[in-house]
Structure formats: structure tokens, C-alpha cells
Amino acid sequence: MIVFDYDGTLTEFPDQLLPLVEAFKKAGHRVILATMRHDNSAERLPFEIEALFEHGIVYTGRKAKYPVVLEKYGKADLWIEDQPHFLFNDAR
DSSP states (O other): OEEEEIIIIITTOHHHHHHHHHHHHHTTOOEEEEESSOSSTTTOOOHHHHHHTTTOEEEOTTSOHHHHHHHHHOOOSEEEOSOGGGGTSOOO
């Protein structure tokens, strides 16, 4: 399983990373997106992004990403993340 971050990662490099997401999916990898946003209408991701990750989006609600993803999907093989400290630390 490959996990992508949204804010600061996909938002900063969409031309490079979105084709990579598609390539991983086409190669048969499970690709999910993990964001510290809340799962409410004000913080939801754009429709195009939600559609791209139709089989896996994790909204952690400002909680550390790693335990939430681990509980929901299991262990990730690769994380693509601009702020790796948020894998194990809640946001303030």
C-alpha cells in the first residue's frame, strides 16, 4: 500500500505526483490518501482528488496519520509526505 499526503505534497507537485498516483494504481498497488483535515464539508478535498482516491481516503481530524491509517488499512509500504513528523504527532 502506498500513502500520499495532500496538503503540501499533492498540492505542491500535482503535475508530477498525480500521474504517479495513476501509475501506481495501474500497476496494481493500493493507493490511499491521508490528510489531517476533518471529514466535514468545510475541509473535504476537491471532488477530483476524492475521485482519484475512490478506494481510500483517511481524514484524521488533526490526529497523527500513522495509527489511523494502520488501524483502517494496515501497514503502508511507502509514504509520500512533506511533514513526516505528522505521521506520529497530532497537529496543534
